[in-house]
Amino acid sequence: MTLRSSSWVDLTENNKRRLWQWCVSLFLFILCNTVIFLVLIMSMDEARYVADFGSRAEEMMMRDARGYAVSMLGASGFRIVMTTIMAVLAAFGGYSYLNDRIKLDFYGSVPQKKSNRFSTIWISGLLIYSGPYIFSTLLGFAILNATGYGAVYTMEEALIAFCQLLLYFLGVYHLYMLAMMLTGTAFAGGCAFLVLSLYEPAVRALISMLKSAFYRYSYILDSFYIPVVSPYGLLINILNPRSYGRSPALYAGALAVFDLAVFILVFILYMNRKSEAAGKTLAFKSTAVPLKLLIGIPVVTFTGITVAEVLDRSRELTVSDMGLIIFVCIIASIVTCVIIQGIFELDIKAAFKRKGQWFVCALAGLFIFFGYKYDLLNIDRYVPAAGNVESVVFIPNGYEDLYTWMDDEHDNMSAEEFGLTHMFITDVQDVCDLHRLSVAKYDELVKVIDDYRYEYDEDRRFSAATVIYRMKNGCLVPRTVYVPVRDNNAMYLLDKIMTGNDFVKGYYPLLSVDTDRAIDETPFNELNATYSDGLHTQVLTGEELKELVDMYKKDLMAFNYNERLEELPVGYLDFCLSGGRNLSRTYYGSSCMSITIYSGMKNCISYLHDKEYDFADCHLEEEAAQIIITNYHNEEQDARAKELGVPYLEAEEGDEFIRTVTYEPVADDEDDGMDDFARVAAALHPCDRGTYRWDGGKSYDTRYEVVVYMKNKKNTPYGVNCFFVEDEIPEFVMEDLSL
Numbered sequence: 001m002t003l004r005s006s007s008w009v010d011l012t013e014n015n016k017r018r019l020w021q022w023c024v025s026l027f028l029f030i031l032c033n034t035v036i037f038l039v040l041i042m043s044m045d046e047a048r049y050v051a052d053f054g055s056r057a058e059e060m061m062m063r064d065a066r067g068y069a070v071s072m073l074g075a076s077g078f079r080i081v082m083t084t085i086m087a088v089l090a091a092f093g094g095y096s097y098l099n100d101r102i103k104l105d106f107y108g109s110v111p112q113k114k115s116n117r118f119s120t121i122w123i124s125g126l127l128i129y130s131g132p133y134i135f136s137t138l139l140g141f142a143i144l145n146a147t148g149y150g151a152v153y154t155m156e157e158a159l160i161a162f163c164q165l166l167l168y169f170l171g172v173y174h175l176y177m178l179a180m181m182l183t184g185t186a187f188a189g190g191c192a193f194l195v196l197s198l199y200e201p202a203v204r205a206l207i208s209m210l211k212s213a214f215y216r217y218s219y220i221l222d223s224f225y226i227p228v229v230s231p232y233g234l235l236i237n238i239l240n241p242r243s244y245g246r247s248p249a250l251y252a253g254a255l256a257v258f259d260l261a262v263f264i265l266v267f268i269l270y271m272n273r274k275s276e277a278a279g280k281t282l283a284f285k286s287t288a289v290p291l292k293l294l295i296g297i298p299v300v301t302f303t304g305i306t307v308a309e310v311l312d313r314s315r316e317l318t319v320s321d322m323g324l325i326i327f328v329c330i331i332a333s334i335v336t337c338v339i340i341q342g343i344f345e346l347d348i349k350a351a352f353k354r355k356g357q358w359f360v361c362a363l364a365g366l367f368i369f370f371g372y373k374y375d376l377l378n379i380d381r382y383v384p385a386a387g388n389v390e391s392v393v394f395i396p397n398g399y400e401d402l403y404t405w406m407d408d409e410h411d412n413m414s415a416e417e418f419g420l421t422h423m424f425i426t427d428v429q430d431v432c433d434l435h436r437l438s439v440a441k442y443d444e445l446v447k448v449i450d451d452y453r454y455e456y457d458e459d460r461r462f463s464a465a466t467v468i469y470r471m472k473n474g475c476l477v478p479r480t481v482y483v484p485v486r487d488n489n490a491m492y493l494l495d496k497i498m499t500g501n502d503f504v505k506g507y508y509p510l511l512s513v514d515t516d517r518a519i520d521e522t523p524f525n526e527l528n529a530t531y532s533d534g535l536h537t538q539v540l541t542g543e544e545l546k547e548l549v550d551m552y553k554k555d556l557m558a559f560n561y562n563e564r565l566e567e568l569p570v571g572y573l574d575f576c577l578s579g580g581r582n583l584s585r586t587y588y589g590s591s592c593m594s595i596t597i598y599s600g601m602k603n604c605i606s607y608l609h610d611k612e613y614d615f616a617d618c619h620l621e622e623e624a625a626q627i628i629i630t631n632y633h634n635e636e637q638d639a640r641a642k643e644l645g646v647p648y649l650e651a652e653e654g655d656e657f658i659r660t661v662t663y664e665p666v667a668d669d670e671d672d673g674m675d676d677f678a679r680v681a682a683a684l685h686p687c688d689r690g691t692y693r694w695d696g697g698k699s700y701d702t703r704y705e706v707v708v709y710m711k712n713k714k715n716t717p718y719g720v721n722c723f724f725v726e727d728e729i730p731e732f733v734m735e736d737l738s739l
Helices: 007-016 019-042 046-073 077-099 101-109 114-147 155-182 186-214 231-239 248-272 285-314 321-345 356-373 415-422 428-450 488-499 501-507 515-520 542-558 561-565 602-611 634-644 651-657 676-683 731-736
Strands: 389-396 462-471 476-484 530-532 537-539 569-579 589-598 624-631 659-663 684-686 700-710 720-725
Touching (some): 114 248, 155 186, 155 231, 155 248, 285 356, 389 415, 389 488, 415 462, 476 488, 542 589, 542 602, 589 602, 634 651, 676 731, 684 700
Antiparallel strands (some): 462 476, 530 537
């Protein structure tokens, strides 16, 4: 872009032409970033912190100062947005001359190598971003040291953040350059950049729609929606310390490879770009057909799934509807191809050229649609061969009352994240066998339901689980499995899987966390540790909580799956742990945990008994004032509704099926040895949690709604929910509540 041959002179002259981009970069990083950071730091009033937190004021101020430092100096959302803006501006400002034929001819006439011109512009854009970024970071450290918070954020962390964002900047920078090389106008370049940025997430969303509509077993991890071949998705995984079981460094390397690959492609296109391409929608005509197919095929598939969803909601989808779906998809293919061709040619008459591509898009889109609908490639029911699997994550959904999963710093995680980072079941054959058995049994059940011959049978109970296979080739294969938990073969396999140390250590978060340290670091007023049997509650100290959790850990390693099947919970331990106590973390909050204790957990039961926290001396018949039991006879109501041809009975019609009985204690002089109240109270189990048993074991009978009002109304003003155990309901209760 200059007559002089010196690279330094070339770079200097180029930057002079890009003053407006330098001004934007200086404004964002030097002015906005630094001023906002200074305001945030200066806004921390020590007196307010002392008033709010007392002796912990200094700790809380350091925590907040670190949060501000990470937000304004690290790889935060704020700086990611600024990096994205500068990447787009640097690419557009540097190479926009390619869109103007007069400028393009002028620069082409300058005696300078084309490759030198490309590298000069590229380096100039890099300097426009990195110069102000580095200077604003140094100003931020100056502010931290001047205000006494220099220890909350280190130069090493800032350097790591800069390297991460530099890789991201180059990814977006090169992606926009690629969009400009493929097009010849500013508008077309912007549209191409949006397509390149959003194409993969859009295709992934389409796959998700198809799987949700037609598949039973394919499970989509949250990470599925994160694009893989994209600077945006790769940055998300780099900044995620867990990255679904993979190292963030792996994603950083992948982003570096992505940057280099796109850079090489951009350079090749730049060197082969003709000046006649300026002002045209496409710079290379050979890309027209691939682009049309890449856009048209997903549009056709999306049209098919949309029509299918609409028809299925209004009425159940039938075979005759397939003809309508095919017709609409063909129309969508023609319209899409006509529009794209018209844009490429910038001529409405040319829009109807290349009619053969209409049918290619339609056929390919319909093949994808019907491929998912009928699972032509056997993806949904696919069970990996054990020899190809490295390890497995098995997550029974709702097996335990776990409110949250957390990492070593008490930061909340999803069940899948926790499983991928902690559970490594290496005896994969049992999981594969259970998976195949479950698919076969559930397919059989669905076929019966489709033929309208199914009636509910408790022995055909299925419970959902998430299985994630780690393949030896590095891929993750997630599946939803509906386990026939009362099938003998399934029960045998479940006992082997869920009693094993690999499962236990990878499912229960308390086994992977230093709970003693976590409890010590949590102030008592935030700990909220309580043990309850459903009727009574006991507050525990931090030391008592540590001791009981230690007993619980021992019991977990010895309490097998089959033992638990025949037991009901005797109590629940609830507590919260503060998160983000370490200054190396930015998260601050709490993770609430719940522990279910069974009578077979001998260490826990012994500890509670020694402490007199097991409430063994308390008896419901002595503490209850009134027991109200209601049977809604839902099965009979459903049968009547079916006879009337309605989905459900209205309240007035349903009232005739509802039966309610109240039991109260009798006076001593009225006691004839047949105290129904005492017999009912002895058969009840208090339950302040759900009644669902994932394993299909001993559970409550939910047909009867039982509310117990206690004599001590102060502690239980609204009554206590209780349940009868299945097959243990007194006969006189069933008679009293029968129709």
